[in-house]
Amino acid sequence: MDFEALEAIRALKHRYLRGLDLKQWDVYGDTMCEDIVGRYGSPSGGLPAEFRGRDAIVDFMRNSLDGKNIITVHVANHPEITVDGDTATGSWLLEDTVIAADYGLLIRGAAYYNDTYRRENGVWRIATTGYERIYESSQSTGDLPGYTLTANRWAEFAVPR
Secondary structure, three states, rough: HHHHHHHHHHHHHHHHHHHHHOOOOOHHHHHHHEEEEEEEEEEOOOOEEEOOOOOHHHHHHHHHHOOOOOOEEEEEEEEEEEEEEEEEEEEEEEEEEEEEEEEEEEEEEEEEEEEEEEEEEEEEEEEEEEEEEEEEEEEEEEHOOOOOOOOOOOOOOOOOO
């Protein structure tokens, strides 16, 4: 078993999600092969949608999330990874939360990611990625008694970094 590859792929997926959540678009984009295919599905986002190429995926996420006071948290667990030389497959349980603060909306969901990976010049990257929702729910933050957003990295009331 190629434990080094397994750990590199785990770190890759975590970096992909961290780059997305922190809106670090260069970090996020660097986790993907240039010719990646991404398939995402979300009723609230008007999806499913398919994107071809790193730039298309990064541009979509940047345009959907950047500067819009939208907070995302993506947690991936239960990886099942199979390595075969310079390629691999992986399945991950995703749980995500989206707070669209300006719209008073809280979205929660879960899905299973199915990925393929490719080692290019010694570096693992995501070659295909996508998920199908197990569930997604949304509710107005106004309907949550006592709901207060006390920290938001992207809001005007945020503490300067």
